[in-house]
Amino acid sequence: MTRAAVIGAGTMGNGIAHVFAQHGWEVALVDSAPAALEKASATIRSNLERQVKKGVIPADAPAQVLARVKPGTSLEGAAQADLVVEAASENPAVKFSLFEQLDRIARPEAILATNTSSISITEIAAHTGRPDRVIGMHFMNPVPVMQLVEVIRGHATSDATIGAVMETARALGKVPVEVHDYPGFVSNRVLMPMINEAIFCVMEGVATPEAIDTVMKLGMAHPLGPLALADFIGLDVCLAILEVLQRGLGDDKYRACPLLRRMVAAGHLGKKSGRGFYNYLSG
Numbered sequence: 367m368t369r370a371a372v373i374g375a376g377t378m379g380n381g382i383a384h385v386f387a388q389h390g391w392e393v394a395l396v397d398s399a400p401a402a403l404e405k406a407s408a409t410i411r412s413n414l415e416r417q418v419k420k421g422v423i424p425a426d427a428p429a430q431v432l433a434r435v436k437p438g439t440s441l442e443g444a445a446q447a448d449l450v451v452e453a454a455s456e457n458p459a460v461k462f463s464l465f466e467q468l469d470r471i472a473r474p475e476a477i478l479a480t481n482t483s484s485i486s487i488t489e490i491a492a493h494t495g496r497p498d499r500v501i502g503m504h505f506m507n508p509v510p511v512m513q514l515v516e517v518i519r520g521h522a523t524s525d526a527t528i529g530a531v532m533e534t535a536r537a538l539g540k541v542p543v544e545v546h547d548y549p550g551f552v553s554n555r556v557l558m559p560m561i562n563e564a565i566f567c568v569m570e571g572v573a574t575p576e577a578i579d580t581v582m583k584l585g586m587a588h589p590l591g592p593l594a595l596a597d598f599i600g601l602d603v604c605l606a607i608l609e610v611l612q613r614g615l616g617d618d619k620y621r622a623c624p625l626l627r628r629m630v631a632a633g634h635l636g637k638k639s640g641r642g643f644y645n646y647l648s649g
Contacts, residue, residue: 381509549614597636
């Protein structure tokens with residue numbers, strides 16, 4: 367496999383395109399918004415230049431990598447791909463619609479992967495005629511830096527598809543871990559309750575966000591505290607994943623903290639909005 371299509375040019379999509387192109391793949395980067403494609407290209411260029419400064423890649427690599435990324439606004443860009451990675455918004459209806467279209471557009475032998483962090487691979491696959499070739503490929507943010515890829519097996523995903531995606535992830539310099547299709551997979555099933563409990567601690571006045579994050583960093587050797595991490599992920603995304611966990615597993619231990627709901631309602635979504643548990647507007 368040498369040709370990829372990445373659907374969605376946001377934070378995850380541009381990072382995934384970057385990594386594939388850096389490892390020699392031809393990449394169609396698709397987004398319905400031309401402005402998003404322009405921003406993605408600028409981000410990839412900036413991140414490549416940072417890699418040059420760190421000595422990770424040679425000075426002539428950015429131009430070569432960028433030449434392999436072909437931005438476009440039509441899903442027809444996925445027509446020749448061996449592997450399609452969907453990285454659109456974390457919304458089931460959006461993903462179901464995209465996979466119905468991609469199933470018609472992509473070659474019959476192409477693998478359709480989703481970068482979803484919580485939505486059922488089995489449900490997504492049911493919107494295609496190739497459920498054996500649908501899989502979860504959950505990269506971590508920032509994609510060019512983080513090594514882990516959760517490879518999620520849906521109910522009908524074939525062993526051949528799993529093997530091909532595990533091999534591809536290793537070829538991209540990543541460490542793939544196979545998991546089964548349960549709500550939140552492994553990463554978010556473990557992470558989100560921790561973040562949620564930290565938010566309850568803030569709401570109940572147990573400690574300040576700074577104090578809670580310091581305890582987890584210095585006491586538990588976490589590189590980033592749970593509240594700073596929640597701000598980085600996006601509080602709206604955290605809330606959406608917790609709702610998937612509660613609905614999918616039917617257990618109230620995944621009930622989102624009322625403070626989290628209130629902050630999302632107020633538009634305090636974390637780093638992307640300039641304010642969450644920390645203020646990002648004052649530099």
